[in-house]
Amino acid sequence: MAARAFQRLPSAPAGRILVLRLAAIVLSLFIIAGVLALSGHSPVTLAELILRSTLGSRFGLEDLALFMCPLLLTGAAVTVCGTIGLWNIGAEGQFYAGAIAATGVALGMHGPAPAVLPVMTIAGILGGMAWITVPTLARAYAGVNEIITTLLLNFIASLLTYYLTTGPWRDRISGAQVSTQRLPVAIPEMWGIVHWGFPVAIVIVIGLALVLSRTRWGYEIRIGGANPEAARYAGIPVRLRIISVMLLSGGLAGLAGMFEVAGTVHRLQGGMANNFGYLGIVVAVLARGSCLNVIPAALLMALILDSGIVMQTQQLSASVVLAITGLILFMIAIGDELAHYRPVASTTPKGKAS
Amino acid sequence: MNKQSAPPGVAPGTPPVLQLRGIGKFFPGVIANKDVDLDVWPGEIHALLGENGAGKSTLMNVVTGIYQPEEGEIILDGYGQTFTSPQEAIRAGIGMVHQHFKLVQAFTVAENIHLGWDEAPRRASPAVMEARTHEISERFGFPVRADARVCDLSAGEQQRVEILRVLARRARLLIMDEPTAVLTPEETGELFRALRAFRAQGNAVIIISHKLDEVMEISDRVSILRGGCKVGTFNTADCNPSMLAATMVGRDIVRRNMRARPEGAAPIATTxxxxxxxxxxxxxxxxxxxxxxxxxxxxxxxxxxxxxxxxxxxxxxxxxxxxxxxxxxxxxxxxxxxxxxxxxxxxxxxVGHIPEDRLRSALAPSLSVTANMALREYPYPPIGTHGLYDAQAAGALAQGIADLAQVNIPDFAMPIRNLSGGNQQRLVARREIRIxxxxxxxxxxxxxxxxxxxxxxxxxxxxxxxxxxxxxxxxxxxxxxxxxxxxxxxxxxxxxxxxxxxxxxxxxxxxxxxxxxxxxxxxxxxxx
Structure with missing residues (x-):
């Protein structure tokens, strides 16, 4: 018997994960500060500036909320799909599809905002659903890997947006590049520049958490994701559940696109998804499969994005920002893995938090 | 029974290809093998028979260097050997064909044969490898299509590739784990013909099986394992399937009549x-x-x-x-x-169902004990009403099942895989009995x-x-x-x-x- 000091547990208690993640973030901040100091920047002034322009000021908080809004929805889209064991890598494309559908309604339908906005919302959701329909049916009926199909459709949706914003829907009024004209209607603002989509997104995430834990449908999804064979054994129609979950996932990402178009950007623009779809995957991974955790995970991601913008104003290049994002996520991943280990000496399973 | 002289046809003084003496292999809480002696002679097909969990696969993993035994010795051609890796075993002439093939699906047959083989030519064009494969295939009498991709082959053809891979590395002892499990009857016939040809060249085969008629057909001798120990080795000619089955399962039977009904029990229904x-x-x-x-x-x-x-x-x-x-x-x-x-x-x-492989088909290992206990009754009240899932009612159900099963659960929210196999089994049994x-x-x-x-x-x-x-x-x-x-x-x-x-x-x-x-x-x- 080789004496090993640590033992790997199959599941890590949530409390340990939280502690180690905080440690990971603090440690990466120190590394970043060290590197910045070596390259001639003052970490203290930078930190001060970042804090002031994110959490420390009203404008900073408003910006954070605007970044969080789409991340909440795309993060929830990926999480809900992950519950049944599938990866929706296509939230980016569904985001565009929802944005396009909503824009189409806004440009084509003339009427008061209270009439147009609900139609835009429904169009956004349906647009996202439509974009995931083919991967959904291919997965459910032919077993085609959804990772590939959803991913590839992202490029199509992105290019379609470029085509529309430079072609048929291009801005003929102010001549803005790669953009439609400003939409005639907008989601009303609730607090500064923060629109009502933000609280709605929070409510949706909480609602999803309740649906997954408190409904028969949610239970069947969880069983289907944890062990499809056991789901079949229990008589759960796994195929129908896959279809419903994937469509829901697409609809959430589509709604994110609608919110962005109607609440934040007010135009359909090429590249406007801003990687929110892909960052949704990061948010979902950080949330570790729990819908409620999507909220703090989206906040962390929004903080990183926002800090990045501040740093770019301080002559730090965009790639530095990307490297910092990568470092923090990398350290968190290490923290998560370390949470599985505990010293062999204390073999009594005490403190089973979670 | 352990002192066996060479069977007829083997020159006197020839040592067995493989001798196992007192092999023991233990896993935490499990004795996989204990005191196993086995002799395999050149020119014989030796069947290894036993129920699931009797220790056949562990024993063969010891022989092929995947596991190291805690006790006993492995003797090859009269010399003691220790294998620290499967590579050493194959260099010593022991090759194993596993039940689940270990081939690269996207590679051709020739590429699979040459993969990880130290005798493969340094610069090997497809043509060279295919020519070599063709030659090997002719030499050993296992026809394969050298240029075909493995994924396009039938199970029988893939098995031939696996066997050739082993034979090309000069195996003199071929171990096959349940070789006929994936074969059609025709393919089984072909395999047996080829194995007999291999034996005729003075080589040896160990075949793991629990198909009695095939053991009768192909083997010269049979060794039976039960509970990790060897029960005995028999000449196949002296055996019959019934006697083999009885030896495989048969410890002494203690008959206790549990058929008697207590008073008030339901009688056997008439329809x-x-x-x-x-x-x-x-x-x-x-x-x-x-x-x-x-x-x-x-x-x-x-x-x-x-x-x-x-x-x-x-x-x-x-x-x-x-x-x-x-x-x-x-x-x-x-x-x-x-x-x-x-x-x-x-x-x-x-209709309740306690399946054979509980963990794989009756439980969702990563979900909580509560969620797993609700698997059969979640659609019905009190857990499922109006499409909802009442977590509290599910918790009460889980508590009830655990009490009946006499399983002590510290935390019903923990993943069920944290419980021991025996406790999982009791919980599944109780859950199924309920419905x-x-x-x-x-x-x-x-x-x-x-x-x-x-x-x-x-x-x-x-x-x-x-x-x-x-x-x-x-x-x-x-x-x-x-x-x-x-x-x-x-x-x-x-x-x-x-x-x-x-x-x-x-x-x-x-x-x-x-x-x-x-x-x-x-x-x-x-x-x-």
Missing amino acids: PVMQLRNVSVRDDRGVDTLRDVSLDLYGGEILGIAGVAGNGQRELTHVLTGLMARTSGEILLDGSLVARTDPALFVQAG ASRVLVAAYPARGLDIGAIATMLGYLTDLRDQGVAVVFISEDLEDLLNVSDRIGVMFHGRLMSIIDAEAADMATIGLLMGGRDAAGTQPGATQ
Whole structure:
């Protein structure tokens, strides 16, 4: 018997994960500060500036909320799909599809905002659903890997947006590049520049958490994701559940696109998804499969994005920002893995938090 | 029995190809092998027979260097050897073909043959490798298409590639784990011809199997393992399938009559609750795994199903619970035909199912104990009302099941995989018994349990019987079967050989049936 000091547990208690993640973030901040100091920047002034322009000021908080809004929805889209064991890598494309559908309604339908906005919302959701329909049916009926199909459709949706914003829907009024004209209607603002989509997104995430834990449908999804064979054994129609979950996932990402178009950007623009779809995957991974955790995970991601913008104003290049994002996520991943280990000496399973 | 001289045909003084002396291999809490002696001579095909978990695969993993034994020694051609890796074993001439092939699907046959082979030419063009493969294939008499991709080959052809890979590396001892499990009858015939040719060149083969008739057909000698120890080695010519089956399963049987009903128990029903009429199942390979099975299940009765594992028990279980579609025949529940293959339909009708592989098919390991205990009853009140899932009611249900199963659970929110296998098993059994208002299909419910737990499990079954439920009890343990069953059916080659009265049943008859012969000793169309 080789004496090993640590033992790997199959599941890590949530409390340990939280502690180690905080440690990971603090440690990466120190590394970043060290590197910045070596390259001639003052970490203290930078930190001060970042804090002031994110959490420390009203404008900073408003910006954070605007970044969080789409991340909440795309993060929830990926999480809900992950519950049944599938990866929706296509939230980016569904985001565009929802944005396009909503824009189409806004440009084509003339009427008061209270009439147009609900139609835009429904169009956004349906647009996202439509974009995931083919991967959904291919997965459910032919077993085609959804990772590939959803991913590839992202490029199509992105290019379609470029085509529309430079072609048929291009801005003929102010001549803005790669953009439609400003939409005639907008989601009303609730607090500064923060629109009502933000609280709605929070409510949706909480609602999803309740649906997954408190409904028969949610239970069947969880069983289907944890062990499809056991789901079949229990008589759960796994195929129908896959279809419903994937469509829901697409609809959430589509709604994110609608919110962005109607609440934040007010135009359909090429590249406007801003990687929110892909960052949704990061948010979902950080949330570790729990819908409620999507909220703090989206906040962390929004903080990183926002800090990045501040740093770019301080002559730090965009790639530095990307490297910092990568470092923090990398350290968190290490923290998560370390949470599985505990010293062999204390073999009594005490403190089973979670 | 351990002192065996060379069989006829081997020159006197020739040492065995492989000698095992007192091999022991232990895993935490499990004795996988203990005191195993084995001699394999040049020019023989040696069958290794035993039930699931008897220690066959562990023993072969020790011989091929995957595991290192804790006790005993391995002697090759008279010299002691230790293998620290499978590479050393193959260099010493021991090659193994696993049940699940270890080939690169996207590579050609020639590339797979040369993969990781130190004798492969340094610069190998496809043409060179294919020519070499062709030559090897001719030399050993295993025809393969050198330029074909492995993924385009049938199971039989893939197996030939695996065998060639081993032979090309100059194996003199070929070990095959359940080689015929994936083959059609024709492919099995070809394999056996090739193995005989290999033996004729003075090489040796160890073949792991629990198909008795194949062991009879191909092997020269048989060694039987039971519970990690060797029971004995026999000349195949002196054996018959019934005697092999009996030796494989047969410890001394202690007959305890658990058939007696207490007062107030439900009598055996007069009309069957479930009926199978000429049910057959054909799998993807075109092999009939269930043939023309007819049986009636009556409430208040335990029907035992005996037989060597892999003779259609799994398919029978799945057909009885709606998990597997039948190719022909019909199923009647309460006298009315079941039209669809839908497990939900059977659950609603009150059919419980303790499956053979509980962790894989009856539990969601990463979910909580509570969620797992609700698996059968979540659609119904009190847990499921108006499409909701009442977590509190589910918790109460889980608590109730755990109490009945006498499993102490520190935290119902923890993943169920944190529990021991035995406790998982008890929980599944209790969960299924709760919903089994009409029928319980229990596949090997006692497997992996200790003696006390087995007695408890059998008690569960008789309790259910006394409540008027029809119980199907599938087991490889004849003692348990004889003690609780009212009737016993024996499965062989997917066929239900016959159903006999357990009280009158004797070991000899059951042994005959398990070997594919009916009570009169004839073989009713067992092979085709």
